[in-house]
Amino acid sequence: MKKTFLTILSVSVLVLSGCESMLERYPLNGPSTGTFPASEEEALSGVLVSYKNLANSVKQYSPFPTRFTDNLTDIGTVRTGLSNWNLFVTSTLTQTTGDATYLYGRIYKTVGRIHLVLDNLDNIKDKMSEETYLQFKAELLCLRAYVYDQGCQYYGDIPFIDHCLSLDDYAYPRMSKEEVIDRILRDMDDTMIDALPVRWPKAEWGTCRLGRAAAYTLKARICLNWGRYAEAAKYAAKAMELSEGVYALEPLDCTYYANDTVEGEPSASNLFGFAGETCDEWMWAIQFDRLAATNTHSMVYTYSSRVANGAAGCGPSQALMDTFQCTDGKSITESPLYDWQDPWNHRDPRLDLYCLRPGTRINNVQYSTLPSVKQVRDYNTGAMVNNSDTNGNKSEYGPNGTKGPGGYLWRKFADKAYYGETLTTSYEDELDVCIIRYAELLLIDAEANIEMDGGDLRRAQNDINQIRSRVKMPKVTAMEREGLRSALRYERTVELCAEGFRWFDIRRWKDSDGKTLAETVMNGPQYAPAFTGALSNAKPSISSDWTVSYDSASTWNGADFNLRTLVTMYYRTGKDELWPLPDSEIRSNPAINQEDQNPGY
Amino acid sequence: METKISSSWRGLLLSLTLIFHLGWSLAAQNQQVTGVVKDAAGEPLAGASILVEGTVTGTQSDIDGRFSLPSSKGQVLVISFIGFETVRVPVTDQTFYEVVLDGDANFLDDVVVVGYDTQKKVNLTGAVGSLSSDVLQNKPIVQASTALQGTIPGVTVTTNGGGPGADTGNIRVRGIGTFGGSSAAPLVLIDGIEGSMNSVDATQIDKISVLKDAASSAIYGSRAANGVILITTKRAGKGRSSVSYRGYVGWQTPTTTPDTVNPVEYMILNREATENDGATSIYTDEYIADYLKNNWLDPDSFPIVNWKEHVLNGSGLTHNHNLSFSATQGKMRILTSIGYLDQKGIVKSADFQRYNFRNNINVDITDRLALRFDTSGSWGIRHYSPYQGTFFSFMNARDPLFLAEYSNGTYAPFTGGSINILPMTDNGEGGSVRSDALRFSGAMALTWKPVDWLTLEGTAAPRFTLSYTHNFTDLVTYYSDPYGTVSPIKNREYNSLRESHTNDFYGNYLFTAKVHKQFARAHDVSFLSGTSYETLDERTLSAYRRDFAYPQYQTINAGADNEFKENGGARYQWALASFFGRFNYNYKERYLFEANIRFDGSSRFAEGHRWGRFPSFSAAWRVTEEPWATPFKGVLNEFKVRGSYGKLGNQNIGSDYYPTIQTLTISSISAAGLIYPIVGLNNLANEEITWEESSMYDIGIDATLLDKFTLTADWYHKTTDGILMQLDIPATIGLTAPYQNAGVVRNIGWEIGVGYHDGRGDFTWGVDANLSDVHNKIIDMKGTASGSLLRNEEGYAINSIYGLRCIGMARTQEEADYVNANCPQYGVETMPGDLIYADIAGDFDEDGNPIPDGKVDDKDRVIIGSTIPRYTFGVTLDAGWKGFGISAQFQGVGKLNAYLNGYYTQPCVQGGTFRKEHLDRWTPETPDGKFPRLSYASELSKKNSSFWMADASYCRLKNLQLSYTLPKKMLARTRIENLTFFANATNVFTLTDYWQGYDPENMFTTSGDGVQAGATATNYPLVSTYTFGVDIKF
Structure with missing residues (x-):
């Protein structure tokens, strides 16, 4: 018995030791980490994955925050009840508001992917040419700078991570934003950037990869954002020099605007639509394509009107509509051309090119928010169709103009190629999202020269006038700093509307009293036209910074103020300059405690 | 034997001994009677009680079943043994009696299945709940998992919905032991082979055992932390051959549906809310009057829809048939069983069919060598609409004013995100999903008994599973004008088909050796040791095409061969190797002791963290087996005290097969219309992770009184340590958090089950009741907390409700x-x-x-409620008279909170309507209204708070059954052995304070191991089922 037992025991021990190999199972579906990247090809796929991650920064009403944040300012509106976006304009964000903390995680996800390649790049330096090595490095460091700049804008001080982290190495405190900016500008070393081609071959890469001109523009943009005007001017000039013969403003067709829209449809899709993807104005863009997995967004659906099968999710505010100058270059309160009962006539053509207002058409279908208009014409077929923007099915919004946020929508990214497509929330849009275009470079150059001491004001004026001429607006004649600053702020507000710059611009720009614009414009009611669809009779006052304010006693016709309040905005100085760091970061990062949270949260 | 009894009992013993002697002296002792007690199989029965009727003279049979006691002619010996029918033997001149005891019908489950073996129930030292086939009999059970509901103390079953083929139950044994990455589902073994409870036809089940404490389940080591359910299927007995048929037919209706407001009420409330928000509403009194008038004249402009009518359009017809053949011939015994189930939904688009067979063969090759060869298969086919969730969302929460259908019968489009579901519910348009699950399993076991005390058994039990999903989403045409076809609109841009196949091969190889020996007729020792090796190899393959020109041809090849076609495939594996042993010792079945140990090695963990060791110990004292207790055996038939301790593991860490290895994800990016491959890292891996471990203490008693009352009670204390959690890591790492062994959860609970069965004449009646409670608490989460509505936080129960x-x-x-x-x-x-x-x-x-x-x-925000059911109970009442039987099972939960929000319960949520109860809201005129003022704009009253939390405790008549078995006399002339008719109703009525229209049992959707609140309002409702059936045996 004892012997038997011992035999069984020893056999068991033998079998046990053999068992380890019986229990080895390895993933069968792809490589695992270890020595990635091991070759130039692998390094390239690692560089590209960092670009792809920018596309993954798409959040719900995407692309977020690129573009969407304009709807969280004075010039944009979000449909009531659409998610929690009103928290952003009523000073009610908290550190658990996912929409506000989402970006933080995305920034470090991109940073992590960058480091996966960057940390190992020196080990495989001998497996590629010096030029390729520098190019990869330049691209990765510029991308890192791009996301860190974004991080500093929205969160202020942020941890500066410069290598792959692990479970044993993750406690990094916040670094002051000034230091972060110093670091990233140092990273974007000129000699390294110079290794990049001015522009990556269009046929091969489109606008996916950062070229030399775009990299300098990015550098200039970062400098401008943080008030380093002289450097901004220097890099902008460099970028403009490189752009010569490569990048240029794309002409815009201003045929159909104002009352001519009955004849045709205003469209800037040659610049902002699918055709824009290959135009020479785009310098760098996030790529979207249905052919690549999980590489779509739902912006077009969110931005489109309901007759265009969209969700009418967001659009310009009444304030932005009133910002657009008359064709004489004067504000609506000053220009003799303005008639409040015929408000769309004699206006900056960009009003109709960039914004969708009742009375025009979209994807060749008439757009109307008048409740009495039950059917509208579909110019593609000539048939009358149900006016879903006012009628019928989404009864939860009421069968009137409440379906959209404020009666106006964005037209900027509308493209007739989407006609007939049933857009859904399930991310089927593949329009690329432009991050840097040549017009912005001109505006960076102009602003840097206006704000820096001893800047070239004539150069600034010329930059602004190039953009104005494209849409047949009269040239700016002002030559002094204040006049040009005013012109620049108008131009940046109007030209770059809905492209995601406004949120930070109003926190950066100060008025003549030294207050940031946000403190003024983000307080008080945000208005939209009445449900009846009546034209606005509100007579606004327009500041030299081209911000619009209303007094409910002031109307064009002396009758009762007829605008409706969409939301009452609230801005707390000392809090709302920034978004909160995520709750999870405070709980899990030993180097960041609740005391380190941004003030007010 | 008395020598071993401690001094504290001496006084009691002394008095007992006196009584004995008194009895002896009073009886006429003219002879010494001897005999042997055996069971029907001829095995000697030890511990049977032998009493001389009318006296206190008595003894017990020894280990060989032998007894000896003084008696005189004319007296009667009463021989009884728990689980057997009592036999009365008159004393004659004969001095030796051989007594054969037949199994008592009330104690069929005397032998219970335990890990790798069976055990006499009375000799159990652990906490094991068992259920025999008669409890499952005659109930329209579609999913075997739901059969356990309310029948075994400490076992809770929640159902996710009543959708045909998807109406499975979630079983939790003694609370929820884990959260985060791991599964809290118990291990289910069908005839010893791991499987899904729902793949078994309930009529094929013979016995179910639930191993609740660590001592009983430790033999299953690493997978037993959440309890083990052992299912034994029916086998042919050693009797004559028979054929039996059992079938039923019935129908289903939803248990409850929400009452929503009518169109006028909707418009009035909508107007009130709009005006509260400072805006003007178009729903003026004139408009409403106009609406009602014109709804008759011009329904295209003034539509009203009754969603309930459109959605609940299915017959709900269900029928089930089971035919089994049992044959015994010489050394062969075969039981073949085939079953068919057809279940139609309460919505037209949903149905379920299941075919299954089982063939259990036993061959006694020689006296010492036996073969068991089982094969079984099942094929389930489930159909449902891809829009099913939307159906119920509309039925429960949408207002009636949608323009959905024109007066001429064409359908109108909904713009934006909502889809007009009418063509889908009315005509089944929009495509359908078919999901097939095909399972084959076999078990071949060879048992060899080289000597009496040794049994060797080797088993190979492979299982092959094939699942297939066919998801065709078709285009639906709507018209944006009522007359004609000027402007047809499609609900989507293209139709599409996605087909996916998964097949997995599960290999299970098992070897056990059992030693059983008795020494000195008192010491019973048995020893079991074994080893097993399990492997899983899973492959997936999927294909997708869109733009089907001829949607009636639904194969991948019929779709357009364009750039949108997709395919995918992957392969996953795991392996588990185990060694286990059990040692049992009992002294005269009076003092019982058991020890188990198991070693498990899993491929999911890295070398060095791979092996887990899981020991357990348990002991029991059968007080009534003490010699001095013999006189009381007529009253207190059985009294046992048990105690156990053990350690268990959990390796079910999410769906991740390789949690310790960092893998790169291959994907693609486009640039200039070209596709480039990209490789990225998404997750951080942790090589250090290993088993979750639970340790559990259990104290329990079992008692039987007067052969009529039974009682079982347990208290336990279970701590699960090293729970795998994806602890938040700083976002700055840039990767998804890995699992870490970090959490600790404690479950402390008690459970009690009582039974009473009696009869007089032709009447029999009985009650079985059970009640259990568990107190669940997260002890450690490393200071973190997760979840914004359902929250895991230290000091509170798992999935607590969090709000203001x-x-x-x-x-x-x-x-x-x-x-x-x-x-x-x-x-x-x-x-x-x-x-x-x-x-x-x-x-x-x-x-x-x-x-x-x-x-x-x-x-x-604080923890405001708990989603862990407390005070779960079940009461079964049954009575019989001359072949008539009635049985009623009540079941419920005594304390439970649930959260259902959004437009399912709250007024003024975008997209929703109002519930009837919302009419009782605050207005300046009715300041005492129950619900807050109506406002679309204000979020203040819609925050997650205790106001919207509901009490989901309930008591329901789960099952009511009437049956009639024809008397044997009537059948004597026929070849029919048994004929029973039955009628059954489930979920007959429910008492609850939960939200009107929603079933408290259907309150959560499980997602992994967490629960999601609210989502359930789009679930298929739970149903009440009414059936009639017949059971016939030849």
Whole structure:
């Protein structure tokens, strides 16, 4: 018995030791980490994955925050009840508001992917040419700078991570934003950037990869954002020099605007639509394509009107509509051309090119928010169709103009190629999202020269006038700093509307009293036209910074103020300059405690 | 034997001995009678009680079944043994009696299945709940998992919905032991082979055992932390051959549906809300009057839809048939069983069919060598609409004013995100999903008994599973004008088909050796040791095409061969190797002891963290087996005290097969219309992770009184340590958090089951009741907390409900002003009719105690309720008279909170309608209204708070059954052995305070191991089923 037992025991021990190999199972579906990247090809796929991650920064009403944040300012509106976006304009964000903390995680996800390649790049330096090595490095460091700049804008001080982290190495405190900016500008070393081609071959890469001109523009943009005007001017000039013969403003067709829209449809899709993807104005863009997995967004659906099968999710505010100058270059309160009962006539053509207002058409279908208009014409077929923007099915919004946020929508990214497509929330849009275009470079150059001491004001004026001429607006004649600053702020507000710059611009720009614009414009009611669809009779006052304010006693016709309040905005100085760091970061990062949270949260 | 009894019992013993002697002296002792007690199989029965009727003279049979006692002619010996029918033997001149005891019908489950073996119930030292086939009999059970509901103390079953083929139950044994990455589902073994409970036809089940404590389940080591369910299927007995048929037919209806407002009420409430928001509503009184008038004249402009009518259009017809053949011939015994189930939904588009067979063969090759060869297969086919969730969302929460169908019968489009579901519910348009699950399993076991005391058994039990999903989403045409086809609109841009196949091969190889020996007729020793090796190899393959020109041809090849086609495939594996052993010892079946140990090695963990060791010990004392207790055996038939301790593991860490290895993800990016490959890292891996471990203490008693009352009670204390959690890591790492062994959860509970069965004449009656409670608490989460509505937080139960504590409503302007002045809420103005919340926290003092900060915001959220059912109970009443039987099973939960929000219960949520009860809301005229003032714009009253939390405790008549078995006499002339007719109703009525229209049992959707609140309102409703059936045996 004892012997038997011992035999069984020893056999068991033998079998046990053999068992380890019986229990080895390895993933069968792809490589695992270890020595990635091991070759130039692998390094390239690692560089590209960092670009792809920018596309993954798409959040719900995407692309977020690129573009969407304009709807969280004075010039944009979000449909009531659409998610929690009103928290952003009523000073009610908290550190658990996912929409506000989402970006933080995305920034470090991109940073992590960058480091996966960057940390190992020196080990495989001998497996590629010096030029390729520098190019990869330049691209990765510029991308890192791009996301860190974004991080500093929205969160202020942020941890500066410069290598792959692990479970044993993750406690990094916040670094002051000034230091972060110093670091990233140092990273974007000129000699390294110079290794990049001015522009990556269009046929091969489109606008996916950062070229030399775009990299300098990015550098200039970062400098401008943080008030380093002289450097901004220097890099902008460099970028403009490189752009010569490569990048240029794309002409815009201003045929159909104002009352001519009955004849045709205003469209800037040659610049902002699918055709824009290959135009020479785009310098760098996030790529979207249905052919690549999980590489779509739902912006077009969110931005489109309901007759265009969209969700009418967001659009310009009444304030932005009133910002657009008359064709004489004067504000609506000053220009003799303005008639409040015929408000769309004699206006900056960009009003109709960039914004969708009742009375025009979209994807060749008439757009109307008048409740009495039950059917509208579909110019593609000539048939009358149900006016879903006012009628019928989404009864939860009421069968009137409440379906959209404020009666106006964005037209900027509308493209007739989407006609007939049933857009859904399930991310089927593949329009690329432009991050840097040549017009912005001109505006960076102009602003840097206006704000820096001893800047070239004539150069600034010329930059602004190039953009104005494209849409047949009269040239700016002002030559002094204040006049040009005013012109620049108008131009940046109007030209770059809905492209995601406004949120930070109003926190950066100060008025003549030294207050940031946000403190003024983000307080008080945000208005939209009445449900009846009546034209606005509100007579606004327009500041030299081209911000619009209303007094409910002031109307064009002396009758009762007829605008409706969409939301009452609230801005707390000392809090709302920034978004909160995520709750999870405070709980899990030993180097960041609740005391380190941004003030007010 | 008396020598071993401790001194404290001496006094009692002395008096007992006196009584004995008194009895002996009173009886006429003219002879010594001897005999042997055996069971029907001829095995000697030890411990049977032998009493001389009318006296206190008695003894017990020894280990060989032998007994000896003084008696005289004419007296009667009463021989009884628990689980057997009592036999009375008159004493004659004969001095030796051979007594054969037949199994008692009341104690069929005398032998229970335990890990790798069976055990006499009375000799169990652990906490094992068991269920025999008669409990499952005659119930229209579609999914075997639901059969356990309310029948075994400590076992809770929740159902996710009543959808045909998807109406499975979630079983939890003794609370929820884990959260986060791991599964809390018990291990299910069908005839010893791991499987899904729902793949078994309930009529093929013979016995179910639930191993609840660590001592009983430790033999299954690493997978037993959440309990083990052992299912034994029916086998042919050693009797004559037979054929039996059992079938039923019935129908289903939803248990409850929400009452929503009518169109006029909707418009009035909508107007009130719009006006409260400072805007003008188009629903003026004239408009409403117009609407009602014109709904008859011009329904295209003034539509009204009854969603319930459109959605609940299925017959709900269900029928089930089971035919089994049992044959015994010489050394062969075969039981073949085939079953068919057809279940139609309460919505037309949903149905389920299941075919299954089982063939259990036993061959006694020689006296010492036996073969068991089982094969079984099942094929389930489930159909449903891809829009099914939307159907119920519309039925439960959408308003009636949608323009959905024109008067000429064409359908109108809904713009934006919503889809007009009418063509889908009315005509089944929009495509359908078919999901097939095909399972084959076999078991071949060879048992060899080289000597009497040794049994060797080797088993190979492979299983092959094939699942297939066919998801065709078709185009639906709507018209944007009522007349003609000027402008047809499609619901989507293209139709598409996705087909996916998964096949897995599960290999299971098992070897056991059992030693059983008795020494000195008192010491019973058995020893079991074994080893097993399990492997899983899973492959997936999927294909997708869109743009089907001829949607009636639904194969991948019929779709367009364009750039949108997709395919995918992957392969996963795991392996588990185990060694286990059990040692049992009992002294005269009086003192029982058991020890188990198991070693498990899993491929999911890295070398060095791979092996787990899981020991357990248990002991029991059968007080009634003490010799001095013999006189009481007539009253207290059985009394046993048990205690156990053991350690268990859990390796079911999510769906991740390789959690310790960092893998790169291959994907692609486009540039200039070209596709480039990209490789990225998404997850951080942790090589250090290993088993979750649970240790459990259990103390219990089992008692039987007067052969009529049974009682079983247990108290347990279970701690699960090293729970795998994806602890938050700083976002700065840039990767998804890995699993870490970090959490600790404690479950402390008790359970009690009582039974009473009696009869008089032709009447029999009985009651079985059970009640259990568990107190669940997260002890350690490394200081973290997760979840914003359902929350895991230290010191509270898993999946607790987290929100503001509502302390009332501002009924007047003064009250609102007071709130705004003293404790502003979320920075917005509180209006009369808004909810008021408690200000609990803002800052914290040094001890971490919250300090109210004079305002209400997210920091004031606290744990307000628990989603772990407490005081779960079941009561079964049955009675019989001459072949008639009635049985009623009540089941319920005594304490439970649930959260259902959004437009399912709240007024003024975008996209929703109002519930009838919302009519009782705050208005200046009705300041005492139950619900807050109506407002679309204000979010204040819609915050997650105790106001919207509901009490989901309930008591329901789960099952009511009537049956009639024809008397044997009537069948004597026929070849029919048994004929029973039965009628059954499930979910007959429910008492609950839960939200009207929603079933309290259907309150959560499981997602992994967590639960999601609210999502369930789009679930297929639970159903009541009414069936009639017949059971016939030849």
